[in-house]
Amino acid sequence: MRTGQRRTTLADVAAAAGVSTALVSIVMRDAPGASPANRARVLAAAERLGYRPDRRARLLRSDRSRLLGVVFGVQDAFHGDVVTGLYDAAGRAGYELTLSAFTPGRDEHRAIGSLLQDRCEALILLSHSESVRELADLAARMPTVVLMRPIRAPAVDVIRTDDRRGLHQAVDHLVELGHRRIAHIDGARALSSAARRRGYIEAMRRHGLEAEIRVLPGGPRDDDGTAAARDLLTDPPTAVTVFNDRSAAGVLDTLRRSGLDVPGDISVVGYDDSSIARLRHVWLTTVAQDAGALTDLAVQRAIDRIEGRPVQGREVVVPPHLVVRGTTGAPRRP
Amino acid sequence: MRTGQRRTTLADVAAAAGVSTALVSIVMRDAPGASPANRARVLAAAERLGYRPDRRARLLRSDRSRLLGVVFGVQDAFHGDVVTGLYDAAGRAGYELTLSAFTPGRDEHRAIGSLLQDRCEALILLSHSESVRELADLAARMPTVVLMRPIRAPAVDVIRTDDRRGLHQAVDHLVELGHRRIAHIDGARALSSAARRRGYIEAMRRHGLEAEIRVLPGGPRDDDGTAAARDLLTDPPTAVTVFNDRSAAGVLDTLRRSGLDVPGDISVVGYDDSSIARLRHVWLTTVAQDAGALTDLAVQRAIDRIEGRPVQGREVVVPPHLVVRGTTGAPRRP
DNA sequence: GCACAAACCTAGAACGTTCTAAGCCGCCGA
DNA sequence: TCGGCGGCTTAGAACGTTCTAGGTTTGTGC
Numbered sequence: 001m002r003t004g005q006r007r008t009t010l011a012d013v014a015a016a017a018g019v020s021t022a023l024v025s026i027v028m029r030d031a032p033g034a035s036p037a038n039r040a041r042v043l044a045a046a047e048r049l050g051y052r053p054d055r056r057a058r059l060l061r062s063d064r065s066r067l068l069g070v071v072f073g074v075q076d077a078f079h080g081d082v083v084t085g086l087y088d089a090a091g092r093a094g095y096e097l098t099l100s101a102f103t104p105g106r107d108e109h110r111a112i113g114s115l116l117q118d119r120c121e122a123l124i125l126l127s128h129s130e131s132v133r134e135l136a137d138l139a140a141r142m143p144t145v146v147l148m149r150p151i152r153a154p155a156v157d158v159i160r161t162d163d164r165r166g167l168h169q170a171v172d173h174l175v176e177l178g179h180r181r182i183a184h185i186d187g188a189r190a191l192s193s194a195a196r197r198r199g200y201i202e203a204m205r206r207h208g209l210e211a212e213i214r215v216l217p218g219g220p221r222d223d224d225g226t227a228a229a230r231d232l233l234t235d236p237p238t239a240v241t242v243f244n245d246r247s248a249a250g251v252l253d254t255l256r257r258s259g260l261d262v263p264g265d266i267s268v269v270g271y272d273d274s275s276i277a278r279l280r281h282v283w284l285t286t287v288a289q290d291a292g293a294l295t296d297l298a299v300q301r302a303i304d305r306i307e308g309r310p311v312q313g314r315e316v317v318v319p320p321h322l323v324v325r326g327t328t329g330a331p332r333r334p
Numbered sequence: 335m336r337t338g339q340r341r342t343t344l345a346d347v348a349a350a351a352g353v354s355t356a357l358v359s360i361v362m363r364d365a366p367g368a369s370p371a372n373r374a375r376v377l378a379a380a381e382r383l384g385y386r387p388d389r390r391a392r393l394l395r396s397d398r399s400r401l402l403g404v405v406f407g408v409q410d411a412f413h414g415d416v417v418t419g420l421y422d423a424a425g426r427a428g429y430e431l432t433l434s435a436f437t438p439g440r441d442e443h444r445a446i447g448s449l450l451q452d453r454c455e456a457l458i459l460l461s462h463s464e465s466v467r468e469l470a471d472l473a474a475r476m477p478t479v480v481l482m483r484p485i486r487a488p489a490v491d492v493i494r495t496d497d498r499r500g501l502h503q504a505v506d507h508l509v510e511l512g513h514r515r516i517a518h519i520d521g522a523r524a525l526s527s528a529a530r531r532r533g534y535i536e537a538m539r540r541h542g543l544e545a546e547i548r549v550l551p552g553g554p555r556d557d558d559g560t561a562a563a564r565d566l567l568t569d570p571p572t573a574v575t576v577f578n579d580r581s582a583a584g585v586l587d588t589l590r591r592s593g594l595d596v597p598g599d600i601s602v603v604g605y606d607d608s609s610i611a612r613l614r615h616v617w618l619t620t621v622a623q624d625a626g627a628l629t630d631l632a633v634q635r636a637i638d639r640i641e642g643r644p645v646q647g648r649e650v651v652v653p654p655h656l657v658v659r660g661t662t663g664a665p666r667r668p
Numbered sequence: 669g670c671a672c673a674a675a676c677c678t679a680g681a682a683c684g685t686t687c688t689a690a691g692c693c694g695c696c697g698a
Numbered sequence: 699t700c701g702g703c704g705g706c707t708t709a710g711a712a713c714g715t716t717c718t719a720g721g722t723t724t725g726t727g728c
Contacts, residue, residue, distance in 0.1 A: 009684055020708045025686060035706060050475065055451035056390040057684035060713050074417045080408040084437035091440070096448070099433040103418035106425070114430070117389035141384065222613045246613075253615035276610070279580075280557045281587035343714055354678045359716060369676060391714035394683050 008049045017045040028053055059119055066095045068302055069120035071111045071127060074101040077274055078289070079126050082147065085295030086124065093303055112138065122302035128191060143305030145298050148289070149191060150315075157305070158315040159298045163192045166287040166320040167199030168206075170241045170269040173285075173322055175207050177330045179239040179267065182209070185218040185228040185251060187243030196271065200241055212237075218247055225250025233258055236266055238331035245270035245277045245286055252282065252327065263329035273323050283326035293318045342383045351379040362387055393453050400429045402636055403454035405445045405461060408435040411608055412623070413460050416481065419629030420458065427637055446472065456636035462525060477639030479632050482623075483525060484649075491639070492649040493632045497526045500621040500654040501533030502540075504575045504603040507619075507656055509541050511664045513573040513601065516543070519552040519562040519585065521577030530605065534575055552577055559584025567592055570600055572665035579604035579611045579620055586616065586661065597663035607657050617660035627652045 010028075014021045019038055026034050027042040028051075034042070045051075059065045068090055072079040083099070090097050098118050100111040108130045115123065122143035127135070132153045138144050139155035148160050167184075174182050184200040187193030197215060204213045214237065218228040225247035232240065233254075242248035248270035252262060260266055270277055273288035297316050304311050344362075348355040353372060360368050361376040362385075368376070379385075393399045402424055406413040417433070424431050432452050434445040442464045449457060456477035461469070466487045472478050473489035482494050501518075508516050518534040521527030531549060538547045548571065552562040559581035566574065567588075576582035582604035586596060594600055604611055607622035631650050638645045 007684095011684080021684090022686080022708060022710095023706090026707090029686085033706070038706085052450050054394075054453060054684055056394050056453055057713090058686075060388075060390050060394055060684080060715085061686040062713085074414040076414075077411060080410075083408045083435055084439065087435070087437050088439045099435060101417055101421070101433060103421050105418065105422045116386045117392075119388060119390055222615070226614060249613055250615065257615075276613075279583055279610075280560060281584065281591075341714095345714080355714085356678055356680095356716080357676090359714095360677090363716085367676065372676085388714055391683090392716075394685085394714080395716040396683085 007054070008051045009054070010051075012049055013042065013046050013051050016049060017042045065119045065121055067098055067118070067120040068095050068299065069098050069100065069115035069118060069123045071100050071102065071108060071115060071123070071125045073126060073128065074103050076126075078272065078291070081291040082126060082295055085291045086299060088292075089296045089299035093299060095299070095303065109134070121306045124298050124302055143302055145302050145305075147294060147298055150195065152315075156314070157301050157311075159294055159301065160315070160317060161192075161289045161294065161320050162317045163195035163320075164199030164202065166271060166289075166322075167196050167241060168203040169320070169322045170271075170287055171200060171203035171207070173324065173328065174239045174241075174267060174269065175209075177239075177267070177328060179237075179331050180209055181212050181237035182239045182241065183214040183216060183232060183237040185216050185225065185232075185240060185242045185247060187247070188217065188219040188224070190220045190243065193243060196243060218243055220244055220247060222246050222250035222253075225252075226254045229254035236260065238265075239267040239269070239328070241269045241271075243271060245272045245274040245284060248284055248286070248327075249276050249282060252284070262327050264332060267328040267331070269322075269328060277323075277325070285325045285328040286323050287320050288323050289320050290318050341388070342385050343388070344385075346383055347376065347380045347385050350383060351376045399453045399455055401432055401452070401454040402429050402633065403449035403452060403457045404431050404433050405442060405449060405457070405459045406433065406435055407460060407462070408437050410460075412606065412625070415625040416460060416629055419625045420633060422626075423630045423633035427633060429633070429637065443468070455640045458632050458636055477636055479636050479639075481628060481632055484529065486649075490648070491635050491645075493628055493635065494649070494651060495526075495623045495628065495654050496651045497529035497654075498533030498536065500605060500623075500656075501530050501575060502537045503654070503656045504605075504621055505534060505537035505541070507658065507662065508573045508575075508601060508603065509543075511573075511601070511662060513571075513665050514543055515546050515571040516573045516575065517548040517550060517566060517571040519550050519559065519566075519574060519576045519581060521581070522551065522553040522558070524554045524577065527577060530577060546571075552581055554578055554581060556580050556584035556587075559586075560588045563588035570594065572599075573601040573603070573662070575603045575605075577605060579606045579608040579618060582618055582620070583610050583616060586618070596661050598666060601662040601665070603656075603662060611657075611659070619659045619662040620657050621654050622657050623654050624652050 010021045010024050014024045023034055024042050027039050070086055072083055087097055098120055100115045102108045102111040108127050124145045126147050127149060132151055135156050136153040145157040145159060150160055151158055171182060186197055201213055216228045216231050218224045229251040242251055248268055252268055255262055255266055262268055270284045270286035273286045276282055277284035277286045344355045344358050348358045357368055358376050361373050404420055406417055421431055432454055434449045436442045436445040442461055458479045460481050461483060466485055469490050470487040479491040479493060484494055485492055505516060520531055535547055550562045550565050552558045559576060563585040576585055582602055586602055589596055589600055596602055604618045604620035607620045610616055611618035611620045
């Protein structure tokens with residue numbers, strides 16, 4: 001199609017069908033108020049001309065856009081699951097999504113700024129780094145829901161996983177299997193690192209294992225796990241919980257290379273249920289976030305705000321669940 | 335923000351600054367034709383009121399939208415790299431991107447349909463499954479660029495990686511190391527499977543290794559690789575090229591578990607340079623697609639079409655490159 | 669003091685929809 | 699016969715911008 005060619009509009013269809021533009025509009029929106037005969041005639045004309053309504057003109061006129069803006073990171077695998085869930089939930093509620101991604105070369109601030117020009121009625125953010133202050137400013141203008149980030153800012157709604165509870169589940173599982181000497185490999189400055197560490201410590205205390213608490217420095221990458229596992233080897237516990245799956249993959253490999261059997265000599269639990277954990281030869285026991293629940297709640301909350309319904313609680317916390325695979329078992333010498 | 339609250343418009347800013355809307359428009363677009371004094375006054379007013387131009391109204395009025403529509407799969411890690419590159423390339427060319435994702439619950443057809451209402455000037459598709467016929471229909475209406483899919487349809491531009499050449503490079507590398515008995519594990523019905531297999535066969539022939547050609551059935555998943563590797567063990571070659579990294583991970587694990595040393599006893603080459611390949615303990619030699627080149631070319635082609643410039647060749651093929659890591663080496667007994 | 673240009677500014681139309689209000693038509697009940 | 703009603707249809711305004719064309723001011727050269 002050359003640039004000069006005009007796209008077909010309501011007026012073209014109206015002319016072709018021999019009716020007014022208003023009537024065509026009624027038919028295209030499937031609204032009541034057109035005779036079956038004219039309805040058929042208009043639809044035929046629209047089909048013949050390949051007419052597509054212009055969303056921008058449509059939104060410009062009507063006061064509601066029924067559009068939710070979503071900011072997500074294009075490199076993050078879990079964000080893919082979340083966007084999937086958001087599309088589903090929004091579709092069910094009769095809303096549409098408009099996406100804006102942040103990438104290594106396009107930061108969250110730009111991604112958000114771009115969305116603000118788009119007339120959406122609320123924002124759903126999978127934000128890592130936008131400052132609390134900016135999020136608060138944003139929320140002062142329009143309903144703002146932040147996903148998976150424990151943030152406290154006025155007017156900002158937060159939907160997140162209960163990361164502490166995730167580690168409670170991991171530790172409970174290990175204790176049930178008979179473990180007592182359970183270490184934790186930390187996530188350093190990563191987003192949920194503190195909550196997971198706290199969860200580990202709480203659970204150990206609850207089981208009367210305060211004396212066994214052992215937190216090793218780590219990080220989110222697989223070589224962080226590798227390094228931490230080497231530290232571990234000087235005096236191996238019977239089980240270890242790891243900040244995330246990626247790091248756990250490094251841990252697993254190091255343990256096995258040094259001759260330890262997993263889970264025979266040592267059990268390992270990851271976090272995220274990422275694609276690595278599902279590789280058949282890794283088959284990692286891990287804590288899974290409930291993407292479906294997170295997204296349903298986020299969309300629900302956004303719509304409640306848009307439609308002015310009362311909501312209770314700025315923050316909603318979703319429990320994760322443990323996925324038991326092949327890297328945990330009873331200890332040989334408990 | 336309650337629904338009743340109107341967003342601030344040009345007119346509000348104009349009133350606040352005591353000038354006409356036309357002048358505010360000029361200032362906001364950074365167009366020539368406003369005095370420095372007024373420019374400052376308008377910007378101050380806009381800032382104070384938190385004014386954001388309404389992209390929809392803006393696009394409605396101006397004939398050019400400078401918008402490229404992108405359809406991508408939210409579950410595919412490589413699509414993340416591609417979207418990153420597209421944002422960069424579009425930004426450099428003064429265009430914007432509007433994204434529409436396909437997910438398990440929202441197929442490509444819907445993703446494309448949604449974009450068509452968005453006034454973009456061209457479409458860039460990372461499509462797996464949209465039929466050739468539908469792509470041709472689409473391309474009849476507006477410039478359409480398909481990425482990473484070897485398709486032949488009238489008016490559709492294709493930018494893709496030279497998968498045959500990728501396997502040439504893999505085989506050449508192995509032959510240079512001294513290998514002769516090189517097998518290939520196939521990708522079954524996956525998209526580029528046939529091209530990669532053909533590349534393997536061609537390269538083997540070119541090196542006079544026709545007698546050594548050995549293609550094993552496989553697939554894109556890690557357990558496909560596991561199964562294929564078991565077949566391999568009855569009579570192990572000294573090297574194997576694998577359809578993709580995921581499958582190669584399964585191969586690696588099976589080989590090692592059965593006591594073979596990689597790369598001592600057998601070398602392994604994957605395809606994609608995915609995150610799995612980069613895990614330190616996998617550290618897989620693999621063929622990398624050049625996301626940057628693919629995206630630069632796709633954006634360039636889209637814009638050439640939009641602006642009516644002549645282009646040569648419907649299809650552009652980008653060479654991949656081999657990333658040598660730890661899973662290839664000289665054979666012990668060549 | 670005047671013509672002219674340059675620089676700045678603005679009124680009003682236009683973009684493609686939806687919405688409101690009103691018009692037309694045939695039919696019913698009185 | 700007439701008023702009124704209900705179903706269908708339409709004219710025209712409105713949405714928030716950009717664009718065109720013209721208007722006003724200021725400055726400059728004679």
